[in-house]
Amino acid sequence: MRLRKIKEFIGFGIVRLATIIILLALFAILYFIVIRGIKVVNWQFLSQMPHSGMTAGGILPAILGTFYLTMCAICFAFPLGVAAAIYLTEYAKQGKLIRIIRIGVSNLAGVPSVVFGLFGLAVFVKFFGFGISILSGGLTLGILILPTIIRSSEEALLLVPHSFRWASLALGASKWQTIFKVVLPNAVSGMLTGSILGIGRAAGETAPILFTAAAFYTTKLPCSIFNEVQALPYHIYALMTEGVHPKAQVPIAYGTALVLIFLVLGINCIAIIMRNRFRRRQKW
Template sequence: MKYSTKRRIMQSGVFSLLRLSVGINGLALAIIVYFLIINGAQVITWDFLTQKPFDSMTQGGIMPCIVGTIILSFGAMAIAFPLGVCSAIYLHEYARPGKLLRFIRFAINNLAGVPSVIFGLFGLAFFVTWMGLGVSILSGILTLGFLVLPVIIGTAEEALRSVPQTYREASLGLGATKWQTIAQVVLPAALPGMLTGSILGLSRAAGETAAIMFTAAVYFSPKMPTSIFHDVMALPYHIYVLATAGTAIDKTRPLQYGTSLVLILLVFGMNLVAIWYRANMQKKAR
């Protein structure tokens, strides 16, 4: 009886701690969003969302930045998601357990913790300089793709682990090959979980500054990009430019907060679309 009471008290304490953690995170998000709304909502108008910036970024809007952020984010996911899923399939379904596999997973986990500025310098040295792509959308997409790749691999592998082994055994028992089993049984069941990784990767790609300031983003571009070999403006780098505007920093302060609020709303919107798509995939899988 005493043991049962002690266990209930411990369970209640752990649940309370979890609720407190969720509450602190939710409160922090609410404070940040409230701060941005109070300081930046007054500048968000139709012209602000549809015009180009001018007069040293102190006037106009952020339309090129919005377009650039969307292109870079979805472009990075178009590169990282297939590579990440293929890597996860090899690691979980084909690779033999051993020291080499443990080393590869260790390297992937460490790669996920590398600061984004290191990826930016890598992109500058490899894509921009060595491959001759220059400061361009393609360089930024490839750099961001490598940046979010460890997240995609990790979540994709976890999604594959969540598929019951009996699915594989039943498929193989019916005469399917291993690849047919993976492609027609395992992947459809694991895909909704893999999309969770894509949501996390999309959020990180959309908010990165250091990774694109060396490879894709520019201070100002007078035209919308028409090719993947053109440079581009992006919301995170635009916020950085406004925040370091020198003598004009007081004049651009509302623009900083307004642009930050738009970035948060844009990331929220992209995540919402990805979550909606994942929910539809889960319904079809059932």
């Protein structure tokens, strides 16, 4: 009896320890970057252009670049993804074909992001001739998050009880009226949550923009969507691996990492809090 108790104690102790190790890893990363980054980040750092060959100045172009890329991605992927989800759940006959499409979409969510980068290079940069630009990078990121948006929108739509649809149809509402006035208002929060998570993902990805949008050093801000841009995640990578003054570049990388982490985790936090709120509020 005693032995069994000890075993239980040790067993659950190990489980606790493992969890603590994981959380420690998270804290280590955050702590390290915050402590070193905070020394660099100030208003000038956020609002100035870089100068002296990337060894001094701010990261404004990278912040703006990430913003443009992300906006471009979400403007492309949100309407397309939501429309696809509406079609797949509300209109399409639920047969084999739709099931294959669903499996395909969910599998694409697991394809490595660098593969999406290759696709963007072959299609947007070369085939459509957009060159290395905000447009190419944004579209590539858009396609990267498209499966996520389709899936989360579908889940949101499927969560709306069928009885709502029936009630609406039985009142003489057409299919579209039912979707627009009953289904979508009740699904929109879930769709938004999914999309915000998508934004967070797009903002933090590097591999897809490596050869579709990113530039290490630009002296001026982009003025059209056909310009190449700096972006926060790529900036970190470039500062650590390129350039000629590694010593001077590392502190800037800390600052950039802090800004990026703050941005991405902030976006994720918003999405998670939103999701938990909506879950609690839902009564049906």
